[in-house]
Amino acid sequence: RTHFLSLSLQAKMSRPVQARRLEGIDKNIWVDFVKLAATYAKVNLGQGFPDFPPPDFLKEAFVRSLSGQNHMLHQYTRAFGHPPLVKILAQFFGKLLGRDLDPMTDVMVTVGAYQALFCCFQAFVDEGDEVIIIEPFFDCYEPMVKMAGGTPVFVPLRPKAPKDGKLMSSADWQLDPAELTSKFSKRTKAIVLNSPNNPLGKVFSRGELELIADLCVKHDVLCISDEVYEWLVYDGKEHVRIASLPGMWDRTVIIGSAGKTFSATGWKVGWTVGPSRLLQHLHTVHQNSVYHCATVAQEVVAQGFQRELELYGKPESYFIQLPKELQQKRDWLVQSLDAVGMKPIVPEGTYFLVADISEFKSDVPDVPNSDEPYDSRFAKWMVKNKGLAAIPLSAFYSGPHKNNYNHFIRFCFAKEDATLKAANDILQKWKREKSSP
Amino acid sequence: VEFTKLAADPSVVNLGQGLPDISPPSYVKEELAKAAAVDRLNQYTRGFGHLSLVKALSQVYERVCGRKIDPLTDILVTVGAYGSLFSVIQALIEEGDEVIIIEPSYDCYEPMVKMAGAKPVFIPLRHKNDGKSASSADWALDPAELANKFNSKTKAIILNNPHNPIGKVFTKEELQIIADLCIKHDTLCISDEVYEWLVYKGNKHTKIATLPGMWERTVTIGSAGKTYSVTGWKLGWSIGPQNLIKHLQVVHQNTLYMCPTPLQEALAQAFWIDYKRMDDPDCYFYSLSRELESKRDRMARLLQEAGLKPIIPDGGYFMIVDVSTLKADLSDVDEKQPYDYKFVKWMIASKKLSAIPLSAFCGPETKRQFEKYIRFCFIKKDSTLDAAEVILKNWSKETA
Numbered sequence: 028r029t030h031f032l033s034l035s036l037q038a039k040m041s042r043p044v045q046a047r048r049l050e051g052i053d054k055n056i057w058v059d060f061v062k063l064a065a066t067y068a069k070v071n072l073g074q075g076f077p078d079f080p081p082p083d084f085l086k087e088a089f090v091r092s093l094s095g096q097n098h099m100l101h102q103y104t105r106a107f108g109h110p111p112l113v114k115i116l117a118q119f120f121g122k123l124l125g126r127d128l129d130p131m132t133d134v135m136v137t138v139g140a141y142q143a144l145f146c147c148f149q150a151f152v153d154e155g156d157e158v159i160i161i162e163p164f165f166d167c168y169e170p171m172v173k174m175a176g177g178t179p180v181f182v183p184l185r186p187k188a189p190k191d192g193k194l195m196s197s198a199d200w201q202l203d204p205a206e207l208t209s210k211f212s213k214r215t216k217a218i219v220l221n222s223p224n225n226p227l228g229k230v231f232s233r234g235e236l237e238l239i240a241d242l243c244v245k246h247d248v249l250c251i252s253d254e255v256y257e258w259l260v261y262d263g264k265e266h267v268r269i270a271s272l273p274g275m276w277d278r279t280v281i282i283g284s285a286g287k288t289f290s291a292t293g294w295k296v297g298w299t300v301g302p303s304r305l306l307q308h309l310h311t312v313h314q315n316s317v318y319h320c321a322t323v324a325q326e327v328v329a330q331g332f333q334r335e336l337e338l339y340g341k342p343e344s345y346f347i348q349l350p351k352e353l354q355q356k357r358d359w360l361v362q363s364l365d366a367v368g369m370k371p372i373v374p375e376g377t378y379f380l381v382a383d384i385s386e387f388k389s390d391v392p393d394v395p396n397s398d399e400p401y402d403s404r405f406a407k408w409m410v411k412n413k414g415l416a417a418i419p420l421s422a423f424y425s426g427p428h429k430n431n432y433n434h435f436i437r438f439c440f441a442k443e444d445a446t447l448k449a450a451n452d453i454l455q456k457w458k459r460e461k462s463s464p
Numbered sequence: 465v466e467f468t469k470l471a472a473d474p475s476v477v478n479l480g481q482g483l484p485d486i487s488p489p490s491y492v493k494e495e496l497a498k499a500a501a502v503d504r505l506n507q508y509t510r511g512f513g514h515l516s517l518v519k520a521l522s523q524v525y526e527r528v529c530g531r532k533i534d535p536l537t538d539i540l541v542t543v544g545a546y547g548s549l550f551s552v553i554q555a556l557i558e559e560g561d562e563v564i565i566i567e568p569s570y571d572c573y574e575p576m577v578k579m580a581g582a583k584p585v586f587i588p589l590r591h592k593n594d595g596k597s598a599s600s601a602d603w604a605l606d607p608a609e610l611a612n613k614f615n616s617k618t619k620a621i622i623l624n625n626p627h628n629p630i631g632k633v634f635t636k637e638e639l640q641i642i643a644d645l646c647i648k649h650d651t652l653c654i655s656d657e658v659y660e661w662l663v664y665k666g667n668k669h670t671k672i673a674t675l676p677g678m679w680e681r682t683v684t685i686g687s688a689g690k691t692y693s694v695t696g697w698k699l700g701w702s703i704g705p706q707n708l709i710k711h712l713q714v715v716h717q718n719t720l721y722m723c724p725t726p727l728q729e730a731l732a733q734a735f736w737i738d739y740k741r742m743d744d745p746d747c748y749f750y751s752l753s754r755e756l757e758s759k760r761d762r763m764a765r766l767l768q769e770a771g772l773k774p775i776i777p778d779g780g781y782f783m784i785v786d787v788s789t790l791k792a793d794l795s796d797v798d799e800k801q802p803y804d805y806k807f808v809k810w811m812i813a814s815k816k817l818s819a820i821p822l823s824a825f826c827g828p829e830t831k832r833q834f835e836k837y838i839r840f841c842f843i844k845k846d847s848t849l850d851a852a853e854v855i856l857k858n859w860s861k862e863t864a
């Protein structure tokens with residue numbers, strides 16, 4: 028069968044089938060590293076999820092909801108958030124922020140914090156807009172800004188040498204105020220703040236947040252505040268919510284996550300909290316992309332928050348017990364890594380820890396002119412040869428900056444003690460092998 | 465969103481929004497309880513779709529399509545079929561493109577196409593028998609009119625089969641006409657087949673992707689919500705060739721990354737149960753359809769007895785009804801709205817029965833053609849239909 032193809036049809040057939048908005052955003056480290064861990068890891072401290080179960084009260088809430096008479100739990104609920112959930116979130120966060128929040132307009136539920144981020148970038152970022160991203164950053168911020176047609180502008184946290192004899196802390200990684208100021212321009216639409224920070228574990232101090240807030244107010248910039256690890260802060264540190272600073276409520280969208288809050292990353296329930304003038308635009312994106320979130324998961328998270336509201340500040344509160352447990356695990360992993368010569372940066376928050384692997388370079392020699400950053404090759408070698416999975420820090424840097432800090436890897440310590448012990452065994456054996464001739 | 469609020473009054477019998485009030489099968493609910501009890505299933509799973517679910521989907525659809533489907537590269541699990549529509553449009557449609565939409569259409573197609581920067585091009589289904597239509601089969605596309613809508617800018621056509629709201633099940637011949645045009649103009653086909661199992665006696669659902677030359681240019685969308693009466697699980701899927709699905713996967717990894725794990729596991733188990741009995745009439749895919757067919761017939765009878773003119777659907781769980789025959793007095797309802805909007809508002813207020821006006825599914829140019837129709841949803845339990853029956857019987861007494 029032959030037929031003459033018109034020029035316009037020929038032109039059409041020679042164009043790529045996919046939309047241009049996908050340009051440069053097709054790679055994803057998680058797809059690669061999750062596969063590697065699944066194939067090789069005996070101990071997986073890579074991807075950030077707990078290997079212990081969600082708390083009993085949440086599992087009980089699930090069972091209760093499913094065994095109840097209400098089978099409408101299996102049908103659509105309110106698009107912008109299941110009423111029991113938005114009501115309790117409005118109450119809870121209203122209390123924390125010292126504000127009266129309207130559950131219908133100041134809170135929106137999303138499919139994980141991930142989708143909340145997507146809604147923010149789609150709602151607020153246009154072609155020509157700049158978005159400031161602090162490095163190292165949770166890797167999805169960059170492609171999401173690009174997909175919205177915006178330009179990411181990066182500003183790094185810079186490590187200061189720790190005091191003599193002390194281990195480095197995530198607090199030692201700081202923004203240079205002059206450098207930060209220079210990143211704000213007429214085109215700056217928003218800044219993304221992630222505190223506590225993934226991967227470093229940094230908990231921004233009030234002073235640091237005030238610096239950022241002043242610049243936002245001065246330049247009329249929005250703040251997308253990713254606070255998914257808000258409960259995981261250690262050593263008595265305070266998680267300060269930037270939206271509570273003067274001039275910030277009106278220009279901030281706070282993002283939260285049930286996955287991180289309740290150790291149930293598989294449920295994909297997240298939320299946004301902010302003024303209705305901003306959230307109304309998130310509604311528009313949401314109703315044109317997913318429309319509804321799963322009902323039963325929202326119902327259970329609502330019950331979880333109800334319990335936490337009643338126990339707020341009390342020792343049985345999960346929001347007090349979980350960080351207490353995780354702090355112990357953090358300290359254990361810090362010791363473990365320090366003992367074998369990997370230098371941990373002690374995190375002030377989150378369940379991640381970054382360690383300097385320079386002393387292990389003898390196992391994985393540098394390859395000059397390699398396209399792949401050193402830490403990525405190291406992490407791949409380590410999972411294949413030692414069965415221990417971790418994530419290279421360069422994964423959390425923009426392309427041109429991937430080699431700036433390429434001798435660090437990130438561990439997740441939200442793991443059962445047995446898992447952490449198994450990791451320790453691998454590390455100890457590795458060290459012994461290095462020392463013997 | 466607007467009509468859901470009005471119908472939320474508990475004294476109103478809600479036959480509007482497409483929401484089952486029947487229970488999902490018990491094994492579906494049990495599988496969810498089982499899945500949630502497994503610790504690992506409360507954490508992250510594979511981004512593009514939980515392994516046991518994509519495997520189950522590939523088996524079911526291999527059987528239906530008669531071709532090999534790779535669970536890892538040919539399938540993407542999304543947040544409802546809605547999420548699949550969003551992913552395919554964001555992945556493959558952009559500024560400069562035109563997308564053909566058949567009217568009346570599910571209302572999200574147009575805004576999604578616009579959000580992608582493209583231009584929607586509408587074509588209406590037209591009734592063949594000069595208004596004397598009594599079946600969804602009486603509505604069809606005009607082939608010459610359809611051919612005229614295709615040009616070098618046409619990137620895709622969105623097909624909804626079985627069709628919401630009319631309930632039309634496209635015949636193989638009708639699909640061939642669409643397929644020929646897609647091949648001729650190198651156009652993609654986005655085939656929204658969420659009601660694929662709800663096809664009534666005398667009709668057969670044909671997947672356009674199985675026609676020659678169509679697999680490589682079609683993304684077929686399905687829905688757990690419609691398959692298992694669990695709209696609140698918000699799980700859907702896109703199935704197609706790797707060279708198209710890979711782009712949907714890129715969108716997915718940059719929008720929400722992953723769908724909830726326990727729901728996917730439960731759905732996988734439910735699919736295995738029904739896959740094993742796909743030769744058995746008790747398979748839920750067929751038993752639900754039989755259950756709905758009798759509800760359809762009951763609904764149609766009640767409407768006819770009330771003096772209304774239903775269009776009997778060959779598929780889906782919606783029925784459109786010509787209400788102009790009633791010549792209802794709508795003088796005290798807001799003038800500026802289309803007839804069907806006014807009718808529904810009046811019906812909710814005075815009859816305590818809700819439906820959706822058909823012009824909600826139409827663009828400005830087609831609203832006039834469809835404003836004498838309203839849409840009822842009949843995937844409702846017997847007590848809901850009983851309540852509707854009372855209203856409709858009284859109604860016919862009043863008009864008699």
